[in-house]
Amino acid sequence: MKDCKFMDLEIYDETNGQVSEDQKKLIKNVLDFAAKKIGLKANTEMSVTMVKNDRIQEINRDYRKVDRATDVISFAIEDENDDEFPVMMSDEMKAEIPENIGDIFVSIDKVNEQADFLGHSVDRELGFLIVHGFLHLNGYDHMKPEDEKVMFDLQRKILNEYGLEK
Secondary structure, eight states: OOOOSSSEEEEEEOSSSOSOHHHHHHHHHHHHHHHHHTTOOTTEEEEEEEEOHHHHHHHHHHHHSOOSOOSEEEEEOOOOOTTSOOOOOOHHHHHHSOEEEEEEEEEHHHHHHHHHHHTSOHHHHHHHHHHHHHHHHTTOOOSSHHHHHHHHHHHHHHHHHHTOOO
16 A cells, blocks of 8 residues: 555555454555655655564564564664675755665554553554654654653654544
8 A cells, every 4th residue: 555645655455354444544644644754755665564463473583583573673774784795876866765664563562452451552563553653763762761751752743743642
C-alpha cells in the first residue's frame, strides 16, 4: 500500500486482514505528518510491516536475542560504512535520489492489548507505536535520560498535534 503524500511508504499486512483500511490510512497519515514535523526530505522511503505476536517474537529473538513478543521493532538503514566505496555526485543529484531510512514492524496483537490495558483507543496506540518506531529510524533514542526527554517530548507533540492525544 503506497501513496503517502510526503514520502514513499510501503505498508505490508502479515496479519491475515486484522489491520483495517482505516488503520493503514492512519499509518500513512501519521507518518506523513511526523515526517513534515521533523523536516524529513520529501523523497524518503520506508516500510511498515504489521505482524502478529508470534512473528514479532521471532524477529525479536533473532535480532535482539529477546525471546518474547514486543510491540514495535525498528530497523534503520545504516549510512555507508568504511568498507564501501563512496559514490561521488552533485548536491542536486543527491537531492533526487530517494533515501531509504528503514523498516518498522508492529504487532497488531500488542496494539490491541496495550490499548485495552492503557484505556485509550486502538488508533492512539497504533499511532504511538508508529511514531515511536519512526523516530528511532531517524536517529532518536531513549537510552539516556536526556535523550529520552527529547524523543518522548517530540513523540507526544507529534501525536497531540495530529489529534491522537491520550
